Amino acid sequence: MGSSSVSGDGEAQLQNTTKAKHGGWITFPFIIATLAGLTLAGGGWLSNLIVYLIEEFHIYSIDAAQINNVVNGCTSLFPVVGAIIADSFLGSFTIIWISSLISLLGLILFLLMATVDGLRPQNCQNNSSLCTAITPSKAQYAMLYLALTLVAVGLGGSRFTMATMGANQFTRAKHQETYFNWYFFTLYLATVASSTAIVYVEDNVSWAWGFGLCIMANVLGLIIFLLGKRYYYIDRPQGSPFTRLAQVIVASFRKKKVTVSSQSPDYYYGDGIQKKIDELPTKSFRLLNRAAVKIEGDILPNGSIAKPWNICTVQQVEDLKTLFRILPLWSSSILLSTSIGIQLSLSVLQALTMDRHLGPHFKFPAGSLLVFSLVSTSICLSLFDHFLWPTCKKIIGRNSTPLQRIGIGHVFNVASMAVSALVEMKRLATAHSHDFQGSVVPLSVFWLVPQLVIVGIGEAFHFPGQVALYYQEFPTSLKSMATAMISMLIGIGFYLSTAVIDLFRRVTTWLPNDINNGKLDNMYWVVAVLGVINFGYYLLCACLYEYKNVETVETDEIDRQTENRL
Structure with a gap:
């Protein structure tokens, strides 16, 4: 055996010995609690950002949606930058605590803007959610963008780096798989909690209290993370x-x-x-x-x-070469993220113009509407693992392939855009028949739920399908890129959604500040048609693609089934 092989075996044995002394399940509570705290802090401001920009900074509704999409794109692209820096220079542990501090600084700026009158524009006299009479000064804009940059960098730098560091605490693939299940469960649960509880506080108590809760969650998560340092296996930079x-x-x-x-x-x-x-x-x-x-x-x-x-x-x-072969398939999913970015941001604008009352006393927060997409994705993932895929295996004798799952996700995505267009036609018809331009349309906000549920079901198909495809097809040296590919996909999609909205606002009259005077349904129909064309492109790429690691996957599946029987 060559010298490098011996050296490699020795390094692997040393690493396993180190993980025996550090790492393992004792680190699990620290990492999961940290993830919950940082996700609560991040979701508390990100879920309600559009509403904050409109109500507190009096930014035009479409402009607020644009800023929201750019920020979402940053939080999805920064993990790639964080992963490169962690792999090449600092390691995951350092990136996480530095990112947490950066996020904390941004949240403190948000709290200051909520409590110090001079740091934000004066409130509108009529308390309208669509008020744009008092524009922010250059100094106030500078403070806002600085805070957004800090929280976006902090959230993006810690979110997926936490997943990598947590997986590195375990040497057995089965334990890593269990960790990832808990990781995504905690991520979704904390996001739902922040998108409901914290957003409700921001809308019904005060923005200061909402940002204060975000700061408390961030500080608690950072403290818990640092307390677990003596138990962690801390990876050394190996090069990107x-x-x-x-x-x-x-x-x-x-x-x-x-x-x-x-x-x-x-x-x-x-x-x-x-x-x-x-x-x-x-x-x-x-x-x-x-x-x-x-x-x-x-x-x-x-x-x-x-x-x-x-x-x-x-x-x-x-x-x-492997990366080049898979790029066409990867590129076919960019429009998926673009359409989702368009839908999620515009749905919040629609919600602001609709009846959000639940009973005489409770008003559903517009920023919490996206919870329906998260919940539907979570429920579907659970049903798929415990019912759909086992049933599929019994009926056709084999599991569905990642390419099939991604294709089904494309279909649900197009269907969601079509439903969005139909619902918007209903909302506009109601607004015009009652002449409710500029105020609340007498139509329940829950008309928007079906489109969000459908897009959530689509995400349960295509995003896990893509992760499975990349992990299956990439060689060992590129396994860490699977998550990065998804993160880049989401980030580019949100940036493109900003560009698409800006394009249609410039060349059409569909997207005025008061969407009751626009034709948002036309926007959705165009996105749906583009989705159909993109689905055709995906089918072409999928038909031409040849799996490289099918035998390995089938062997792993047989081994897993044998282990389950034993």
């Missing part, structure tokens, strides 16, 4: 997979004049790794194979790489 992929592109460009060889000995497989003579790089994206071709000066006498940006291993090249 993005850097290794970038090295392939740079090395292949530098060797653009090198001829691609058909002989296995001409390629570099790694220090001490012996390969069969017929194991050549794959022929797809053939030009990338140049990055692994050995030329004079690339390899040191001991067999290691002289300059990592001049030559790469064949495995690095194949890893990048």
